[in-house]
Amino acid sequence: MTPGISGPLQQAQSAEPERQGNPMSSILTNNSAMVALQTLKAVNNNLAKTQGEISTGKSVASASDNAAVWAISKVMESDVQGFKAISDSLALGESTLAVGKKAAEASTDLLTQIKGKIVAAQEENVDRAKIQTDIDALTNQIKSVVGAAQFNGKNIVNNSDFTSILSSLDRDSEGNVKSASISFNGQNLTQTTGSLGTGTGLTDLSGNVSATTATLSSAPVRDDGAAVPTNADISLTGDFSADSLSFDIGGTTVSFAAGDLDTTATTAAGQIAAAINAAQIEGISVTNNAGTLEFASTRQFDATTISVTQGGASSGTLGATTVDLAQRAEDFTFSGVNVNKGDGYQINIANAGITATYVASAGDTMEDVAKGLKLAIDAENNADITTAVSFDSSTNEWTLKIDNANATADTVNVVANNDANDNAVETGRLAGLDGFDVTTKDGAEAALSNIETLIQRSIDSAAEFGSVQGRVETQSDFVSKLTDSLKSGIGALVDADMEEASARLQALQVQQQLATQSLSIANQAPQQLLALFR
Incomplete structure (x- = not known):
């Protein structure tokens, strides 16, 4: 220790040997100014970055900020935009389904009113002609409801076409994206009489029917050729x-x-x-x-x-x-095989002049075929021909029974095919309704046996739409919450912490002022050399 020197001066002298760099003074190179300048640049860069975070609200605003995070956020943002489009698709589909369901429910209510008229017509002392007028008016109202039930040009109650509603975007671990949909078939609640397909592409479906030809024996009793006579x-x-x-x-x-x-x-x-x-x-x-x-x-x-x-x-x-x-009627049993859209079955009863056709819609079963043919036969309102439908649970088969009350026997021929050329016209699920005739006792009884089939079909259609609509509503709610979650995830990746940015801004502003002052002091150091030359 140097005698007589203590305190800060002594500490400065003690530290002298540990200095780094050139201790000499120079008017060409100002190391202190360079250090101060670099410090000021660094402070200004950090200040600019912090001001950018505050102005944009993002800590990662471009790929240069953080390439990996920026890339992830952009992929997620594209998914958010996709889900917004999906949300619009679901809203459109939900509205379309709501219109279809309302039409099916309205048809059910009108059919229920028709049933009440038919029940009233079972009495002998009523004016059946006036009741028939009411039934015709209600039948026409159902046609009006079904025809008007469209949303943005889409009607799902006048055909059984396949309809798909975009419901999701699914991304796998490798980044591959595929869409998902909620699909359903329309419910053809028209009263359209179907027609068989024609052409060389027809598939023979006669094997699905127990008999393609039969004789309806004359009344009152007959021997139908079976082991059990009448x-x-x-x-x-x-x-x-x-x-x-x-x-x-x-x-x-x-x-x-x-x-x-x-x-x-x-x-x-x-x-x-x-x-x-x-x-x-x-x-x-x-x-x-x-x-x-x-x-x-x-x-x-x-x-x-x-x-x-x-x-x-x-x-x-x-x-x-x-x-x-034995029963007097002739049986036509339909096997329990799957029914495809376009499958057509036609029954011709020669002497009675009846041609009854049923062409399946999507989702139909053999029950629909048997009951559809019954409705078509009954719609001819031939007093001699009566029908019934039965089901054998042990064989899972539906049987159409046709009885002839005429004194002359009749011949029945059955045609069955599938239209591969797609020119068949499917039968409306309410076909036969416009053939109800309660002006006679037999007609009133036939209408009573058939109205239940039509009501059930209308109920099933409304239930089908309601089920799909429930799925769409659930998916719509999920997509909304998923979109919010994605936005939250993107924010966690790229959004700036505004509290932290505010505090950092103030600190950097102080550092900027200090760095500026340090640079000013460093720039004045060469001027001290002038004192040595005086």
């Missing part, structure tokens, strides 16, 4: 006076106690026939032919089993204890 005999032999007999005829029981019947079989058969006929079992009659009970059925669509239980002395002899009476 006539059945039970012969009586011997003495039945001490016997008890119980006849179960399709669920109706006619019983005779021991002592009720005569000792002579022929007389006993007459007593039995008289008692059964007196029971007035619908469609069933029996005659006594010299001791033989000859049963006959005019039931159109129901087979009947007759079983006899014998008790008491059991001295008399029965030729049979169980016989069956």
Whole structure:
């Protein structure tokens, strides 16, 4: 330590050997000024960056700020724009579905009103002609509703065309993007009568029908060629006076106690026939032919089993204890295979002059085919031809039953094909409605059996639209929240922290002032050399 020197001067002298750089003074090179200038530039750069963050609100405004983060944010921003377009698509689809659903619901309400008119027409003492006028007016109103149910030119209740609503953009880990859609088929609630396709591209579908030709036998009873005839005999032999007999005829029981019947079989058969006929079992009659009970059925669509239980002395002899009476109608069974759009089935009933056609819409089943053909036949309003539809759950098959009440037999031919050339006209799901005729008792009964089918179809259509609309609403809500999440994620990547930027701005402004002052001082250092030359 130098004697007599202490404090800051002593510290300055102690630090002297550790200085870096050239200690000499120069009028050509001002190291202090260069250091101060670099410091000022750095402060100005940071200040400019901070001011840019404050003015743009972004910490990463360009690729030069942070290339990786900027690239990610731009991809996410493009997805946000895509989802905005998807949101618009979902809004359009939702509105279209809402219009279609409202039309289907309105049609259901009108069909329900028609049902009320049809029920009223079942009475004998009503003015059926006026009721028919009301039904015609309601039918025309349904046509008006279906025809007007369009949104931006799109009508989803007058055809079964495939409709797709853009619902999402899916990006995988490799950056590949593909779109996703909510798809559904329109519900053809028109009353259009379908027509089969023509041309060389037709596929034969006759294998889906149990018979392509058949004979509708004449009324009142017939032998349809099956193993079970509509006539059945039970012969009586011997003495039945001490016997008890119980006849179960399709669920109706006619019983005779021991002592009720005569000792002579022929007389006993007459007593039995008289008692059964007196029971007035619908469609069933029996005659006594010299001791033989000859049963006959005019039931159109129901087979009947007759079983006899014998008790008491059991001295008399029965030729049979169980016989069956077949239905009068002819069956056409449709297999449970898938039904494709354009599948066409046509039934021609020659003498009755009936040609009934059903061409499937998208989503139809064999139930729709069988019931559609029934509606088409009934729409011809031929009093001799009556129809019914049944389902066998064990075989999953639908059967169309056709009965002929005319005294002359008739011939039925069935044509079935699929139109590969796409020139078939699909049958409207409400086809046959404009053929309802309640001015007659038979017509009122046919309309009552068919209106339920049309109401159910309309209900199913509204439910289908409602289900899809629910999906669209859910997806729309999800897309909205997803877009918000993406925006939030982009903000987390590139947005500036304004509190931090504000504090940094003030600090940098102070640093700028200090750096400016330091540079000013450094620039004045060479002037000190002038004192050495005085």
